Amino acid sequence: MPKPASFWDNRFDTDEYVYGSRPNDFVVEAAGTWLDAPQEVLDLGVGEGRNAVHLAQQGHAVTAVDYSARGLRKTRRLADEKGVPVETIEADVREWEPDRDWDAIVVTFLHLPPDERPSLYHLLREHLRPGGLLIAEWFRPEQRTQNYTSGGPPDPEMMVTTDELREHFSADGIVQLEVAEPILEEGMHQGPAATVQFVWRRNGN
Numbered sequence: 001m002p003k004p005a006s007f008w009d010n011r012f013d014t015d016e017y018v019y020g021s022r023p024n025d026f027v028v029e030a031a032g033t034w035l036d037a038p039q040e041v042l043d044l045g046v047g048e049g050r051n052a053v054h055l056a057q058q059g060h061a062v063t064a065v066d067y068s069a070r071g072l073r074k075t076r077r078l079a080d081e082k083g084v085p086v087e088t089i090e091a092d093v094r095e096w097e098p099d100r101d102w103d104a105i106v107v108t109f110l111h112l113p114p115d116e117r118p119s120l121y122h123l124l125r126e127h128l129r130p131g132g133l134l135i136a137e138w139f140r141p142e143q144r145t146q147n148y149t150s151g152g153p154p155d156p157e158m159m160v161t162t163d164e165l166r167e168h169f170s171a172d173g174i175v176q177l178e179v180a181e182p183i184l185e186e187g188m189h190q191g192p193a194a195t196v197q198f199v200w201r202r203n204g205n
Contacts (some may be wrong), residue, residue: 049075
C-alpha cells in the first residue's frame, strides 16, 4: 500500500532535499523536446518540487499537487529560492477531483497498487486539454525482480509495465513508450534503475 501522508511528512522534515533539488533527467529531456513555453502544467505527486520548479524556470505556469504538507512547503521554498511562482495544492491524488484541465501533466515515480492505478490513469487522461501532453516515468517490476538498488517500493506489483500503459492509453496518442535503464542521481535514488518512460498526447476532444 502507498505510504500515508504522515510518512512523507516525516521523510521530508529536513532542510535537505531528500530526492535532491535537480529535476528528473527524463522530465528535462521530454519537456525540452515537446513543451513550448508558456504552458499550464500540472505536476502530480510533486514531492519536494524539483520538477515543478524546473518547469516554472522554463516559463511554464505550474500547479504542484501532493498530500504531504511538508513536501509542498519545500516546493514553495525551492520556488522562492529560484525566483519563480508555483501554485501548490494539498490533495491525495486518489481522491482529488480537479475543477480544471492542463496543457501538460508530469508524473514521476508516483506508485500506487494495481487496483488504484486505473483511477490515476483516468485522471491523467481526462484532465489534459485536447492536444495536451503527459510526461511520466515509473519504476517497472524489474527494479525489484532484478535487484536494482536505486530505490522504489519494495513490492513489484506497485510498479508499472509498458503493457499496462498500452491498455489504459490510446495507441494513437503514444509519442514515446520505452523500457529504460537510466542512471539516477536524485537524492535517495542513486544508480542504475529499471524504469518505463512515457509521453502521451491526448488527441481529439
